[in-house]
Amino acid sequence: MFLYYLAKPTVMGLNIIFVGCGNRAEHIAYNMRTLRNQGYDINIVGLADPDKSGRTRIAKLWELDDSVHFDSFEKAVSKIGKNANTVVNATPDDAHKDIAILAINSGYHMLLEKPMALNLKDCMEIIEAQNKSGKVLSVCHVLRYAPLFSTIKEEVAKGTIGMVTSMDLNEEVGHWHFVVSYAQNPMWNREPPIILSKSSHDLDILEYIIGKPAVALNSRAHLLQFKKENAPRNSTERCLDCPLHKEGTCIYDAVRRICPENYPNEVLKGKENQVIKEHFFMQKASPNDRSTEAKMTALKRTDYGRCAYKMNNTVPDTYHVMIEYEGGALANFMLTGHSPEATRRIKVYGTLGVIEGDLFSGDLELTKFNAMRGNTEPVKIEIKSKGGHGGGDIELIKDFVQQVENYDKGKKVDTRSSARRSLSSHVQAFAAEYSRLNGAIPINLAEFMKKG
């Protein structure tokens, strides 16, 4: 106890520069504020983004003064220097690598949004820089921390269902989420591939659960719905002018989704019969001003008011990957843009039973085989899964904070979603995209990695 007390003054807590202050950063800042209010030693000392609006939102949330604002990361680093020890890198995917290298070389720990980089060479560069620095680097593969998946992982590791022989994971993006985040979103409607930008989470969680390396895969993918030839007859470029909007007959009518207040007689009800006031994905259209006037302007001017079928989107809405793990177990991963909810459904098959779960509902069920009756009754496993990504978002931050504290105390550090651990999911995503673009050819992952 006494020794710990003596060592304590070296522990610095987290003094953070946020770089990239958009949606995701705001979400992380919100979770960090919750932890700070619970007594965690977390401070924000810099907000770096060329766009002021996100900085302003986070500064307001954290009650920060004007001194934290910077329009570039370089300026923040040169002004703040060693008064920060951590960077949250939540820039767009294609900016991750350069900022990550600058952050590591400037001596910071880093929470890096996934994907860490857009090609294998850049991922390796980040990992090598981090190996040299020895600082904490966590990739935001939040599903590793979601109680649903970590409980499945624990049961598998305990041997509850025997040897895992196969896994089935369906990533149900949600039909509206798919439109707003992919078909209409300029950040993601062409590059990087959805299997990297979205499903590196899924490739990661499958390997994490089985606890064996993926050795081979092949994949197929298609864009089946959101293309010009499928646009409804008579539809126009923008929803506001569209006859289908006036008739109220299009599922993807952005006007009704962004400005439901204009349609008081068309009360839209979702799960559990709650009235949907405004679909949260639609906040992307006008993030800083929620007034009807601002949203109507966004419908006229931004991509979020354009016909979902006419965006020249190239992102597949249907993506299948078949993966083989060391020892022969197989996994089937399917992404679909056509589902009522945004969720992930998983089923893990073992020689002694099956576990299945749903991230959105938090339902988790175990069925075991038994000698007398063939099967046990399915048993519900209770999990606490409140919050973003089934509770994974906040748990990831806790692990990160703990590892920074370990570093400050001179202990060995390695988070559950370190860059080293996240690498395989990136390799699998690059390989899956290569396979689907080359006639679903099988890829040996070790050889694929050697070729770079």
Ligand SMILES: NC(=O)c1ccc[n+]([C@@H]2O[C@H](COP(=O)([O-])OP(=O)(O)OC[C@H]3O[C@@H](n4cnc5c(N)ncnc54)[C@H](O)[C@@H]3O)[C@@H](O)[C@H]2O)c1
């Ligand atoms: N872990 C997850 O589950 C998860 C979920 C959503 C998004 N993400 C990732 O988070 C990242 C950010 O996504 P988002 O939805 O917040 O995007 P966003 O567009 O809302 O925010 C990105 C912000 O970065 C800023 N920016 C761009 N270039 C910059 C630069 N060079 N320096 C500083 N700031 C810069 C932009 O102005 C913008 O404010 C992406 O990599 C995305 O893939 C991860």
